[in-house]
Amino acid sequence: MAENVEEPWFRARGMFAALLSGPVLFLFAFLLAPLAIIWGYSFGHTQGLKEIVVDGTFANYAHALNPLYLSILVKSFVFAVVTTGLCLLIGFPVAMAITFAKPQSRAWLLLLIMLPFWTNLLIRTYALMAVLRTQGYVNVFLGFLWNNLSQIMVAAHLGHLAPFQPLDLLYNNFAVILGLVYVQLPFMVLPLYSAMDRLDRSLLEASLDLGAGHLRTLFQIVVPLAMPGIASGVLVTLIPSLGAFLTPDLLGGGDSQMIANVIERQFKAANDWPFGAALSFLLMYVTFAAIALQSMFTPKGGRRG
Amino acid sequence: MTDTARLPKPKPGPLDYLARWPLRLWVAGTALFLYAPLITLMVFSFNNSRRNIVWRGFTLDYYAQVLQDESLQHAFVNSLTIAFVSTLLSVILGAATALLLWRFRFTFKLGLEGALSIPIVVPEICMGVAFLVFFTKVVPWPTALPWPLNLGAIIIAHVSFSFSFVASVVRARLASFNREMEEAARDLGASEWRTLMDIIVPHMRPGLFAGGLLAFTLSLDDFVITFFTSGPDTITFPVKVYSMIRFSVTPEVNAASTLLIVITVALTAIALRMQGSDAGRDPS
Numbered sequence: 001m002a003e004n005v006e007e008p009w010f011r012a013r014g015m016f017a018a019l020l021s022g023p024v025l026f027l028f029a030f031l032l033a034p035l036a037i038i039w040g041y042s043f044g045h046t047q048g049l050k051e052i053v054v055d056g057t058f059a060n061y062a063h064a065l066n067p068l069y070l071s072i073l074v075k076s077f078v079f080a081v082v083t084t085g086l087c088l089l090i091g092f093p094v095a096m097a098i099t100f101a102k103p104q105s106r107a108w109l110l111l112l113i114m115l116p117f118w119t120n121l122l123i124r125t126y127a128l129m130a131v132l133r134t135q136g137y138v139n140v141f142l143g144f145l146w147n148n149l150s151q152i153m154v155a156a157h158l159g160h161l162a163p164f165q166p167l168d169l170l171y172n173n174f175a176v177i178l179g180l181v182y183v184q185l186p187f188m189v190l191p192l193y194s195a196m197d198r199l200d201r202s203l204l205e206a207s208l209d210l211g212a213g214h215l216r217t218l219f220q221i222v223v224p225l226a227m228p229g230i231a232s233g234v235l236v237t238l239i240p241s242l243g244a245f246l247t248p249d250l251l252g253g254g255d256s257q258m259i260a261n262v263i264e265r266q267f268k269a270a271n272d273w274p275f276g277a278a279l280s281f282l283l284m285y286v287t288f289a290a291i292a293l294q295s296m297f298t299p300k301g302g303r304r305g
Numbered sequence: 306m307t308d309t310a311r312l313p314k315p316k317p318g319p320l321d322y323l324a325r326w327p328l329r330l331w332v333a334g335t336a337l338f339l340y341a342p343l344i345t346l347m348v349f350s351f352n353n354s355r356r357n358i359v360w361r362g363f364t365l366d367y368y369a370q371v372l373q374d375e376s377l378q379h380a381f382v383n384s385l386t387i388a389f390v391s392t393l394l395s396v397i398l399g400a401a402t403a404l405l406l407w408r409f410r411f412t413f414k415l416g417l418e419g420a421l422s423i424p425i426v427v428p429e430i431c432m433g434v435a436f437l438v439f440f441t442k443v444v445p446w447p448t449a450l451p452w453p454l455n456l457g458a459i460i461i462a463h464v465s466f467s468f469s470f471v472a473s474v475v476r477a478r479l480a481s482f483n484r485e486m487e488e489a490a491r492d493l494g495a496s497e498w499r500t501l502m503d504i505i506v507p508h509m510r511p512g513l514f515a516g517g518l519l520a521f522t523l524s525l526d527d528f529v530i531t532f533f534t535s536g537p538d539t540i541t542f543p544v545k546v547y548s549m550i551r552f553s554v555t556p557e558v559n560a561a562s563t564l565l566i567v568i569t570v571a572l573t574a575i576a577l578r579m580q581g582s583d584a585g586r587d588p589s
Contacts, residue, residue, distance in 0.1 A: 037438055280428075
C-alpha cells in the first residue's frame with residue numbers, strides 16, 4: 001500500500017473548498033455557536049422574566065461556590081470517583097479473564113460486555129428501577145426468603161420473625177452509585193482489555209517462572225504495564241459519571257442530586273439560565289482538566305505491540 | 306502469545322486465568338449483574354399481570370397496547386424520521402470531513418480535529434442546554450411548522466453530535482485506501498471529481514454504511530440532548546418513554562423498552578458485522 005502523503009490544500013483548491021465548507025459551517029453554526037452563547041450567558045444575569053443581560057459579571061461563578069452548590073459539586077465528584085473505583089475493581093478481573101481466554105471464547109466474552117452497552121441508557125436505568133423499587137424483584141425475593149425462614153423457625157419452635165420490611169433500595173445515594181456502575185462498567189472493561197491484550201506475555205511467564213506468585217505478578221507486572229489502559233478506562237468512566245443526568249434523576253432521592261440535575265433545574269424549573277450556564281462551564285472545565293491530566297500521565301511515543 | 310501457541314498444553318497454562326474458578330465466578334457474577342435487570346425487563350413485558358412481579362402467564366397484550374397507543378406511535382415515527390434525516394446529513398458531512406482530513410494538509414487542521422472531538426468530550430448535559438438556549442433565543446425554531454419541519458431543531462442537534470463519529474469511522478476506512486489507484490485514474494485522464502466518485506467513494510462505502518448505522522443508533526438512542534430540544538409536538542420515543550417511567554413501572558413501558566432494545570441491538574450488530582467483514586476483506 002502506498003504511504004498516505006497528505007497534500008497541501010492549495011494544490012486542489014476547488015476540492016478543498018467543497019469538502020471544507022459544509023462541515024466547518026455546520027461546526028461553527030451549530031456546535032461552537034451554541035456553546036459560545038452559553039459561555040457568554042454565564043457572565044450575565046436575568047432581567048425580568050425572559051431578558052438576559054450579558055455584563056461580564058462573575059456573580060454566577062461566585063454563586064456556584066456557595067456552600068449549597070459547592071457541596072453538590074463535591075458530591076458529584078465523590079459519586080464519580082466511587083463509581084470509577086468500583087468499575088475498576090469489578091472490571092479489572094473481567095478484562096483479565098477476557099485477555100487470557102482462548103480466542104474463540106474471547107469474542108463471546110467481549111460481546112457479553114458490549115451488548116448491554118448498546119442498549120439505551122434510559123432503558124438500562126429503568127430496568128434497575130424495576131429491580132430495586134419497594135415492590136421490585138430484589139425485595140420480593142428477599143421477602144420470599146424471609147417468610148420461608150420465618151416458617152422454618154415456627155416449625156422448629158423458635159418463635160417467628162417480625163414481618164418482612166422491604167429495603168429502601170431506590171431513590172437514595174446507593175441506587176445512584178449502583179446505577180452509575182451498572183451503566184459505566186463496559187466503558188471501563190474495554191480500554192482495560194485493549195491495554196492488557198497488547199502486553200507481552202513472556203514477561204508474565206518470566207515473573208511466574210522466577211517464583212513470583214500470581215498476585216505479585218499481577219501487581220508488579222500486569223498493573224504497571226496496563227497503566228495506560230487503566231488511565232483511559234478511568235477517564236472514560238469518570239467523565240460521563242461526573243456529568244450524569246439520567247441516573248441521579250431517575251434513581252436518586254432528594255439528597256442525591258448531581259451537578260447535571262442542578263443544571264437542568266436552572267434551565268427548566270428555576271429559569272436562571274446564566275447560573276445554569278456557569279455551572280455547565282464549571283462542569284466542562286473539570287472535564288477538560290481530567291482529560292489534560294490523563295494525557296500528561298500517558299506515556300507518549302510508540303507503544304509496544 | 307506465539308510462545309503459548311507453540312507449546313500445546315494438556316492442562317490450563319499458568320496464564321489461563323479464565324480456567325480458574327474465582328475468576329469464572331467473578332465473570333459470571335458481572336454478567337448476572339449486567340443482564341439480570343434487562344432480561345427480567347424483557348421477560349416481564351410478556352407477563353400477564355399488571356403488578357409485574359410474579360409470572361402469571363404469557364401475553365402479547367402489552368405489545369398490542371403499545372402498538373395502538375397513538376402518542377407512542379407518534380413519538381416513534383418522530384424518532385425514525387429524525388434518525389433518517391440526521392443520518393443522511395451526518396453521513397454527507399462526516400464523509401466530507403473524513404476526506405478533508407485524510408487528503409489535505411492545512412494550517413487549522415488541529416483546530417478542526419479539536420472541534421470534532423467536542424461531542425465526545427463535552428458532557429451531554431452541557432450540549433443539551435446549549436441547544437436549548439440556541440433554539441429558543443438565537444434561532445427560535447418555529448413550533449407551528451408542519452410536520453416534519455418542526456423536527457428541524459432536533460435533527461440539527463443530532464447531526465452536530467453524530468457527524469464527527471461518522472467522520473472518524475470513515476477516516477479509519479480511508480486509511481486502507483491505495484493511493485496508487487487514485488493516481489492511476491488521474492493518469493488515465495479522469496477528472497478530480499470523477500476520481501472521487503468512481504474510485505474513492507466506492508472504497509469508502511463500507512465505512513459510510515457503518516458510520517451511517519452508528520449515527521442512526523446514536524440518534525434513535527439519544528435522550529439527554531433531545532430532552533432539551535424537544536417541544537410538546539416533537540416528542541421522540543426515548544423522551545416519551547422517560548415521561549412514562551417518571552410515573553411508574555408498567556408492563557407497557559417494558560414492552561416499549563423491549564422493542565427499542567431489539568431495534569438498537571440489531572442495528573449495532575449489523576454495523577459491527579459490516580465493519581468486521583470490511584476489515585477482513587481488505588486487499589492490501
